[in-house]
Amino acid sequence: MRFSILAASLTLVCLAACSVNPVTGKSEFVLISQSDEIKMGEQAYVPAQQSQGGVHDVDPELTRYVRDVGARLAQQAAQPLPYEFVVLNNSVPNAWAMPGGKIAINRGLLTELSSEAELAAVLGHEIVHADARHSAKQQTSGIFSQVLVVVAAVATSDSDYGNLAVGSASAASQLLNATYGRGAELESDKYGMQYMSKAGYDTSGAISLQETFVRLSEGRKSDWVSGLFASHPPSQERVDANRATAATLPPGGKLGVDSYRLALQQTMDTKAAYDAYDEGRKALSENKPDEALTLANEALDSFPDEANFHALRGDVRLMEKNYEWAATNYTRAIDRRDDFFYYHLQRGLANNELGKTNDAVTDLERSIELLPTAPAYLALGDIAGQRGETTEAIKYFKVVTSLRCDADSSANLVVSVQNKTGLAIRGVEVAISYAEAGQQRVVRRSIAGQIAPGKVASVNTRLGPYTSGSCPVEVVAARIVDP
Numbered sequence: 001m002r003f004s005i006l007a008a009s010l011t012l013v014c015l016a017a018c019s020v021n022p023v024t025g026k027s028e029f030v031l032i033s034q035s036d037e038i039k040m041g042e043q044a045y046v047p048a049q050q051s052q053g054g055v056h057d058v059d060p061e062l063t064r065y066v067r068d069v070g071a072r073l074a075q076q077a078a079q080p081l082p083y084e085f086v087v088l089n090n091s092v093p094n095a096w097a098m099p100g101g102k103i104a105i106n107r108g109l110l111t112e113l114s115s116e117a118e119l120a121a122v123l124g125h126e127i128v129h130a131d132a133r134h135s136a137k138q139q140t141s142g143i144f145s146q147v148l149v150v151v152a153a154v155a156t157s158d159s160d161y162g163n164l165a166v167g168s169a170s171a172a173s174q175l176l177n178a179t180y181g182r183g184a185e186l187e188s189d190k191y192g193m194q195y196m197s198k199a200g201y202d203t204s205g206a207i208s209l210q211e212t213f214v215r216l217s218e219g220r221k222s223d224w225v226s227g228l229f230a231s232h233p234p235s236q237e238r239v240d241a242n243r244a245t246a247a248t249l250p251p252g253g254k255l256g257v258d259s260y261r262l263a264l265q266q267t268m269d270t271k272a273a274y275d276a277y278d279e280g281r282k283a284l285s286e287n288k289p290d291e292a293l294t295l296a297n298e299a300l301d302s303f304p305d306e307a308n309f310h311a312l313r314g315d316v317r318l319m320e321k322n323y324e325w326a327a328t329n330y331t332r333a334i335d336r337r338d339d340f341f342y343y344h345l346q347r348g349l350a351n352n353e354l355g356k357t358n359d360a361v362t363d364l365e366r367s368i369e370l371l372p373t374a375p376a377y378l379a380l381g382d383i384a385g386q387r388g389e390t391t392e393a394i395k396y397f398k399v400v401t402s403l404r405c406d407a408d409s410s411a412n413l414v415v416s417v418q419n420k421t422g423l424a425i426r427g428v429e430v431a432i433s434y435a436e437a438g439q440q441r442v443v444r445r446s447i448a449g450q451i452a453p454g455k456v457a458s459v460n461t462r463l464g465p466y467t468s469g470s471c472p473v474e475v476v477a478a479r480i481v482d483p
Contacts, residue, residue, distance in 0.1 A: 022078040023132040023191050037133065038082065041100030045084070049104060050371035053090035054340040056107050058270075058305055063087045065263040066105060069116060070123045074101070076195040077131045085123070089308065091278050095232075097126040099135040110264060111271055112212075116256025117196070117205025124192030124199075124206075125232075132187060185232060186241055193245045202253035203246045210239045273302035273309070280312050289316045307336035311343055318350055326350040341370035349379060357383050372399070426450035428457070 020027055032040075049055060056063070063086070070085035077083075081101035091108040103126045105119075113119055129135070189210075193203045213234035280295030296312040303309070314329030330347035337343070348363030361383060364376045381396030428447045451457045 019133075021132055023128060024187065034133070037135065038100035041098035041102045041130075042082075045098050045102040047371055048096075048098065048102075049086060049088060050341050052088050052094075052104070052106070053308075054088065054337065054342075056087040056089040057337060059087075059266045062110070062263055062267055066110075066119070066123075069119055070103065070127070072199045073120060073124045073127055073192075073195050076198040077127055079131055081130060083127070083130070091274055095122050095126055097129040097135075099130065099133075101127070101130040103127065103130070107267060107274070111267060113209070113260065114257065115205055115208075116254060116260045116263075117202045118209045119205075119256075119260065120196045120199065120201040121192060121203075121206035121209045124195045125188045126192075127195060128188040128191045129184070132184070132191070186238065189238055189242055190245050193242065193249065197249040197253065200253050202255045203242075203249050205255065207239065207242045207246060210234055210242055214239060270303045270306070273299040273306065276302070277306075277309055277312060284312070284315055284319065287319075289319050292316050305336060307333040307340065307343065310336070311346065314343075314346055314350070318346065321353070323350045323353040327354065339370065341367045341373065344370065345373060345376050348376065352379055352383065357386075 066087055067085045070083065074081075074083040083101035084103065086104045087110065088104050088106045090106040092106055093109040093112050095103070095105040095109055097103045103123065105122060105126075109122065110119070113122070189206065193206045196203050196206065214236060217234045276295045276299040280292045280299065283289075283295060284292035293313065293316045296309055296316065299306070299309040300313070310329050310333040314326045314333065317323070317326035317329060327347050327350040330343050330350065333340075333343040334347065344363045345367035348360045348367060351357075351363060352360035361380065364380050367373065367376050368380075377396045377399045381393045384390075384393035384396060426449065428451065429444055447457045449457075
């Protein structure tokens with residue numbers, strides 16, 4: 001079997017320059033201009049929010065509170081970046097910063113903090129990641145944006161939505177999943193505490209925060225391991241470093257235990273409902289629809305205004321092939337939150353099964369406006385094919401290709417990489433992940449020679465043989481290994 005893939009372009013705007021870290025004052029080699037870094041964050045911010053559960057909009061007072069704390073800290077930063085702060089509807093404890101100051105914190109992390117000073121420590125840390133241009137330095141070290149996601153499975157939890165994304169949205173997912181080195185983490189802790197102190201916060205909050213993280217990491221709580229610990233690994237070294245930093249800063253300041261408890265009151269009051277929902281999603285992923293439905297109903301009885309709870313009920317109905325009720329449940333979710341891709345995607349799939357192809361196309365196209373995903377493009381391609389619109393179907397399938405492999409078959413994968421930088425590059429390596437004989441394999445192929453600005457180069461590799469069934473192939477990433 002032979003197939004070709006039209007790969008998404010790699011983007012890395014390179015300006016060979018030695019720049020000064022605006023936070024530390026040290027000279028550093030960075031290949032990305034600040035204007036391009038800000039633009040990158042602006043383009044990736046909304047897709048990243050969509051891929052991580054969407055905005056937590058049922059508690060607007062909490063969002064205002066987080067934004068106020070973030071703005072107070074951002075005023076202490078070295079650069080006047082266009083900072084933004086958002087609370088995401090995700091139970092995984094995590095926070096992240098996009099290039100250019102686009103920052104998010106998950107509902108699941110907020111429920112684990114105990115004071116406004118601890119919140120300031122989290123946000124101050126993320127502000128320094130943006131202020132010190134850690135993402136730009138990381139990309140300069142050789143990491144490109146993601147090339148292409150070829151297939152993706154339906155998500156089973158809020159943190160899995162990024163697996164569905166294709167094209168520029170998949171690059172956004174890779175940006176937010178980036179991990180920083182030990183030096184960048186310590187730097188963000190140190191200068192984040194300085195920002196805290198200047199903003200009037202008690203820096204002991206940064207110490208207690210890291211002490212809590214170390215305890216939780218030793219207990220290996222799975223949600224923490226998949227969330228904050230994956231991108232910001234805690235350590236006793238960080239606790240000790242924070243103590244040393246606090247000793248150099250003025251004592252006292254706002255701890256804000258009562259103000260934090262007041263701001264989190266509604267979110268804490270509904271936490272049990274979200275816990276039931278999370279257990280319901282887990283049950284559904286384990287093919288236990290009855291248990292999932294019971295938990296969805298429990299969550300809805302406690303808090304009927306949360307759209308995700310209605311969507312979980314829809315997912316159960318979709319698994320049971322009760323498409324009418326599934327569509328009804330997704331409609332109820334959309335009535336409560338119209339700007340989250342997942343509800344439109346799922347209702348589109350349900351409507352397609354019901355033969356309501358016009359409604360399905362409307363829903364699927366709306367979902368793509370919010371977050372381009374593989375399932376949406378595949379469904380639109382199928383509908384176009386059924387209508388005899390071959391050209392339109394091919395257009396959709398070029399965005400994302402799904403393969404079915406016969407026993408003992410092989411495939412020749414052709415990946416094209418376009419250099420959209422202003423410099424000639426060499427040493428590009430492509431990593432390809434695929435299933436073989438029931439196991440996940442990763443192969444790496446190098447593109448020979450240099451790629452001139454604006455030019456395209458390709459690499460071929462034969463995959464397989466496969467034993468049976470589907471053979472999902474994913475072009476994981478491309479990077480410069482010899483700049």
